[in-house]
Amino acid sequence: MKVTKAEFIISAVGPDQYPDDALPEIALAGRSNVGKSSLINRMINRKNLARTSSTPGKTQHLNYYRINDSMYFVDFPGYGYAKVSKSQRQVWGSMIEKYLLERDTLKLVLLVIDLRHPPSKDDELMYDWLKHYDLPVCVVATKADKIPKSRWQKHMKIIKDALVMRPQDSFVMFSSEEGIGKDELWNQIMQHTGETENYHESMDTEGI
Template identity: 50%
Template sequence: MKINNPTLEKIAVKKDQYPAENLKEIALAGRSNVGKSSFINTLINRKNLARTSSQPGKTRTINFYNIDDKFRLVDLPGYGYAKVSKSEREKWAGYINSYLSERKNLVDVFLVIDFRHGPTELDLIMYDYIIQNGFSGTVIASKFDKVKKSQQAKNLKMIYDKFGITDKSLIIPFSSETKYNKDLVLKKLDQLIEE
């Protein structure tokens, strides 16, 4: 897959602000500051179409990225950021929930986690939710380059074990720095939009 003209098509909170359901969508869920924006920018060859921030909890909206009018990548608000009030977190959870359960053109949800630390309790809850809703359960383990080579196999095994995943193709170690596995992710997106 070659990406030529990605655009930020819509920034939404409520359902009536979403773009039309005319393109397949792949959503990205994950904790705040896990690297979803960097992941998007790496895939689309742009430095900052998706805004990255050193301040966790920055993405408080659902951001729809139109990829060459072929499909959309949808960046969901990061969860689990402690400095945000409980009511604010519950509001985000409501946005995420209604998007995931009601969007008819949503074909898959990728869970983005931090390869260095593995899944948190909230990641495991989100993963269960993704599986229960009939999605593939693909996990993008970002920041792969931040782990020493000697530790990588150990970290990968820990991630498989915590999620209880046996299908090796469902966990993709990824690095925005080195673009490690970028082609593999693009191939997976290709398959999803062709199905």
């Protein structure tokens, strides 16, 4: 995917603030500090559009990023961070649940998990919840560059087994540092947004 335009649109707190242009949306869910912002920046070839932070729990809204005027990345608040109050977590939970169940333009949820560690209980609960409502999921295992390639399959199996992953869901190993998995992830996204043909054309253009 050749990204020629990427822009931050809004930090939304409810449906009245969501964009109304009906573009397909790709949501990113994962625990705090798992690297969702870095993933977005790598996917769009920008360093700082999605703000990364050393303070987990910083994202408190649904952050919308419009890509090539053809789709949105929607970054969820990170879950599982203890210093966020219980009441705030409940507010986030309600906001995310409403979005996931009612947003017609949602095409795919990227469940972002650290490849180095087994999924947390929150990761398992999120995956189970998404599958209970039959939402399309791609599990993205970040920080692949931190593990020797010879151990990738072992760590991938640990994650798949812990989540009890359904065979119809895809799994992509990813590195924001080195770009591992970037093209594969774009391919998954394009399949769900109906732009596969344009994706392959852009790959040819880039000489990939």
